[in-house]
Amino acid sequence: MSTSLSVILKRFAIIFIVVAILFGVLELFAYDVIKIQWVSFMGIQPSHRQMRDPLPVPAQSIPIEGPAFIPNIGAPDNPVPADQTSVARGAELFHINCAICHGDDGKGNGPIAAFIVNKPADLTGFLVQSLSDRAIFTTISNGVPGKMPALNENLLVRERWDIVNYIRSLQK
Ligand code: HEC
Incomplete structure (x- = not known):
């Protein structure tokens, strides 16, 4: 079958x-x-959506950007001595990153200053020169919201301190 x-x-x-x-x-x-x-x-885990502000810094962590970013510790000393090398480097970096707004001599009269609504600060004036080094460092890092761009991604920590030293030299 x-x-x-x-x-x-x-x-x-x-x-x-x-x-x-x-x-x-x-x-x-x-x-x-x-x-x-x-x-x-x-x-079920805590998640962070795209385009939201960064999470707050965990307590006891050390910021990669240096002690200027530790909350409530007060102004750290500028770790970079204002010697000739530092000021010369600062000058060069200033002309690349800042002069377009603040002007070659830091007086706030850069080539685009006339065209922007919020006028760049005069860095040689009393207002800026009376700021602490740390305050200038944080301004360079974080910018001024809506007025000046944050430059922490363009400049290394050391480079920012060099620029601070250069700005100090503008006063003399
Ligand atoms: C796109 C233009 C622009 C560039 C580039 C720029 N700034 Fe500014 N900056 C401004 C403006 C505008 C202000 C005024 C902000 C205000 O009115 O509070 C300012 C303010 C400042 C102040 C004063 C902050 C305060 O608390 O009073 C400092 C210091 C400063 N800038 C440093 C720098 C340095 C150093 C660089 C380069 C590394 C730089 N800026 C690059 C536009 C600029």
Whole structure:
């Protein structure tokens, strides 16, 4: 009693259809056509959405930008001595990054100063010169919201202190 070829083919077709249907049903779940609320522990952790302000600095951490960014520790001393090298470097960096607004001699009369609404500060004047080194360093790092760009990504920490030393030399 050997089964004929057509019967065997028919059985294969039935098995194929059954498997295809099972597979199809599985895909409905795999592609979220029918959604199952799996328990996901990644969903329960504190997360940070795109475009939000950075998380606050954890207590006891040391900022990579140096002690000027540790809250409430007071002004750290400028770690870079204002020698000739530092001031010369500061001058060069100032002309690249700041002079367009603050002017070559720091008087706030750079080439684009006439065209911007918020006038750049006169860095030689009493107002700026009476600021601490730390205050000038943080201004360079964070900018002034809406008025002056933050330059911490353009200038290394050491370079910023060099610029502070250069600004001090403008007073004399
Ligand atoms: C796009 C123009 C622009 C550039 C570039 C710029 N500044 Fe300014 N800066 C300003 C403006 C505008 C102000 C005035 C902000 C205000 O009115 O409070 C200012 C203010 C300042 C102040 C005074 C801050 C205060 O608390 O009074 C300092 C110091 C300063 N800038 C330093 C720099 C240095 C150093 C650089 C380069 C590393 C630089 N700025 C680059 C536009 C600029």
